[in-house]
Amino acid sequence: MEVDCSSLEQVRANIDRIDRQLVTLLSERGTYVAAAARFKKTTDDVQAPQRVEQVIAKVTALSRELGANPNVTEQVYRAMISAFIQAELAEHAALSNTANKP
Structure with missing residues (x-):
């Protein structure tokens, strides 16, 4: 994909x-x-971890198909998944604490 911008401001916008x-x-x-x-x-x-690797394989293949950089895609997804796992662990713990209260 080629972009048609005539200034850095257009690129940034x-x-x-x-x-x-x-x-x-x-x-x-x-x-x-x-x-x-x-x-x-x-x-x-x-x-x-097996689901993480499934997602990584899927998005890197998609990245190649769409002409994106698969290395960038993989790094971004690994960072994003890691952050979401931390958030999900907190959510899971909160749900577990709620379920265990009388």
């Missing part, structure tokens, strides 16, 4: 537009991560 879309999608993804915590019984279920 487009990056800002994309960042807004990305953060919106991260927010949406986060709501599903929180929902997933309700279905997982253990912290091992939350961490699910």
Whole structure:
């Protein structure tokens, strides 16, 4: 994909537009991560390393298909998944504490 920008300001404006879309999608993804915590019984279920590798394989293949840099995609996804796992662990712990209270 080639961009047609005549200034650095146009490039930055487009990056800002994309960042807004990305953060919106991260927010949406986060709501599903929180929902997933309700279905997982253990912290091992939350961490699910085999699922992480499935997601990485899927997105790196998609990255190649769409002409993105697969190394960047993998690094971004590994960081994002790690952060979401930490959030999901906290959500899972909170749900467990609520369920264990009389």
